[in-house]
Amino acid sequence: MFPPLALLLSYAVTVSAAVHTWPSPKLDALEAQRWDQDDTINGFSSFVQPCTFFIRGNDDGSETGRANGPDWIRTAYHDMATHNSEDGTGGLDASIRFAEEQSRPENAGTGFQNTLDVFVAFTTRHVSLADLIAIGLVTAVENCGGPQIYFRGGRIDAAEPNAPGVPEPQGDLNAHIASFKKQGFTQTEMIGLVACGHSFGGVEHKPFPEIVPELNDPNNTLSVQHFDTTFDFFDNKVATEYIAGTSQNPLLVGANDTTNSDKRIFASDGNKTMASFADSSELFASTCASLFSRMLDTVPKDVELSDVIDPLPVKPSEVQIVLGTNGKLQLSGVVRLFNVTVDDPQRTVQLLIDSHSGETTTTTLALDRFSSAMGGRVQSPFYAFNQSQDADGNQVGVIELDPAKGIEKMRFNINGKVEDQGGVGFKVEDGVVFSETSCITTVGATEDDDPVAGRFDIAVRTGLNPTRVFLEQEVKDSINRTVVKETSVEKPAQPGSAGDGAYEIWSIQVNDANTYTIGAEIDGGKFSTIDTHSLKELTACAPTKRRVWHKRRPGA
Numbered sequence: 001m002f003p004p005l006a007l008l009l010s011y012a013v014t015v016s017a018a019v020h021t022w023p024s025p026k027l028d029a030l031e032a033q034r035w036d037q038d039d040t041i042n043g044f045s046s047f048v049q050p051c052t053f054f055i056r057g058n059d060d061g062s063e064t065g066r067a068n069g070p071d072w073i074r075t076a077y078h079d080m081a082t083h084n085s086e087d088g089t090g091g092l093d094a095s096i097r098f099a100e101e102q103s104r105p106e107n108a109g110t111g112f113q114n115t116l117d118v119f120v121a122f123t124t125r126h127v128s129l130a131d132l133i134a135i136g137l138v139t140a141v142e143n144c145g146g147p148q149i150y151f152r153g154g155r156i157d158a159a160e161p162n163a164p165g166v167p168e169p170q171g172d173l174n175a176h177i178a179s180f181k182k183q184g185f186t187q188t189e190m191i192g193l194v195a196c197g198h199s200f201g202g203v204e205h206k207p208f209p210e211i212v213p214e215l216n217d218p219n220n221t222l223s224v225q226h227f228d229t230t231f232d233f234f235d236n237k238v239a240t241e242y243i244a245g246t247s248q249n250p251l252l253v254g255a256n257d258t259t260n261s262d263k264r265i266f267a268s269d270g271n272k273t274m275a276s277f278a279d280s281s282e283l284f285a286s287t288c289a290s291l292f293s294r295m296l297d298t299v300p301k302d303v304e305l306s307d308v309i310d311p312l313p314v315k316p317s318e319v320q321i322v323l324g325t326n327g328k329l330q331l332s333g334v335v336r337l338f339n340v341t342v343d344d345p346q347r348t349v350q351l352l353i354d355s356h357s358g359e360t361t362t363t364t365l366a367l368d369r370f371s372s373a374m375g376g377r378v379q380s381p382f383y384a385f386n387q388s389q390d391a392d393g394n395q396v397g398v399i400e401l402d403p404a405k406g407i408e409k410m411r412f413n414i415n416g417k418v419e420d421q422g423g424v425g426f427k428v429e430d431g432v433v434f435s436e437t438s439c440i441t442t443v444g445a446t447e448d449d450d451p452v453a454g455r456f457d458i459a460v461r462t463g464l465n466p467t468r469v470f471l472e473q474e475v476k477d478s479i480n481r482t483v484v485k486e487t488s489v490e491k492p493a494q495p496g497s498a499g500d501g502a503y504e505i506w507s508i509q510v511n512d513a514n515t516y517t518i519g520a521e522i523d524g525g526k527f528s529t530i531d532t533h534s535l536k537e538l539t540a541c542a543p544t545k546r547r548v549w550h551k552r553r554p555g556a
Helices: 005-014 025-035 044-048 068-080 111-122 129-143 173-183 187-197 237-244 261-269 272-279 281-296
Strands: 202-204 224-226 314-323 329-337 349-354 360-364 366-373 378-384 399-401 409-414 417-419 432-442 453-461 468-476 482-488 496-498 503-510 517-522 525-528
Touching (some): 025 129, 044 129, 068 111, 068 187, 068 281, 111 129, 129 281, 173 187, 173 261, 187 261, 187 272, 187 281, 261 272, 314 409, 329 349, 349 399, 432 503, 432 517, 468 503
Antiparallel strands (some): 202 224, 314 329, 349 360, 366 378, 432 453, 453 503, 468 482, 468 517, 496 503, 517 525
């Protein structure tokens, strides 16, 4: 007996979801990667838009038969499939990045490295490669016709390869059932997960010549035999074509019956599950949403995932504060309104700035851009804090603040309704900021060379007394994980003053052109700015005026 399909759907209604409070650097970054996907923000979804796009496509524009989306989905499953539900080891932890895992027969093909080559550029201290692999599946499925997939964050990149775990096509039915059971899935769930995954993609000749012959098709130059007739789009044709007997799935109707693993898996319950999928595209979509979410949540036992990351309805982003050369605090940023009409001319958005002195100033914001997710099913406008536009209509400039009064928190008035996260506001840290008095002390040998050395000035609010102030640099460790290198900034014995005495200046010599953020420990908590700085953006320090001494003339 097999559990009813309704049990597979229970996950979708029992997930724990909560909107977090801004700012929360890790959750803010994961939420943005999950919900702000298009070119106006970070361009992540552009790798699966259009759904036919393949990163290693032919120069002449001819079709290869492959697409990025199927590779992203396959990467997530193969990374997860190392999980051992008995001892809690393995799971979705980016161990697939290790050459040892990719060299195994169970991981044949170039799809994994192609996928990781894209993902690694999006990793940060807050977004691990393992989280990106999970978001990659979500992005591929949702942007190519599939259902919404719940996403939790907090995966940790593995320090070493995991044990093998991916079932291979030549395995018999019992071997496949055992493999999926080890991963934490029942036989019925195995049927569903294979069908869901095989709604995309196919089998390529080169890594699997015993399964797929050369196709000699100018519109399929890599000879990929697809699982269904819509290999780059989510639908239930993998089931309808199977039940109708028209499928060309190479793991179903291949000449070598030994490798027809889908045939054995799909028929293992008398076609009950596949028939139900063929009868109802809604059932197929909801089952896949549940199973994909469970698959992504299959992580090593010592990893604690967040709640499901839902989008913040009103979310500040790119918020930066620096101390300008004129002694004023300069505030810039945007606020996103999630999934509302993008260009509503009747909408008014105002930024309310609450200062440390209890005063509130109001600035009306202008529409700057919008982001999208889920293949355009979700669109969100962004309103810029900046107060003017350049000739191209882009928001430029900053909001200047009195440094003595500063900023404690923000609120937003949207069409007369104040959004303040239930009364707490959107808190802003202005105690430690970058000062634009920073400058270059030694230029490069030529005009095209990076600066050799310079001075970073850090403005620390007078009387704050942070435990530490430091520069932060994101670097890769020995196994290619993003870590933060800290360089302490010492408080000078007699710090300079800026902002009419509201700030002290702490300085540090920088001898490279790397990119840094600023961090501080304040009242037992750790804080980091999001604005990045490099010597390459600075100008030369003003020359020091030297006093000229003149010899006295005799008798003078």
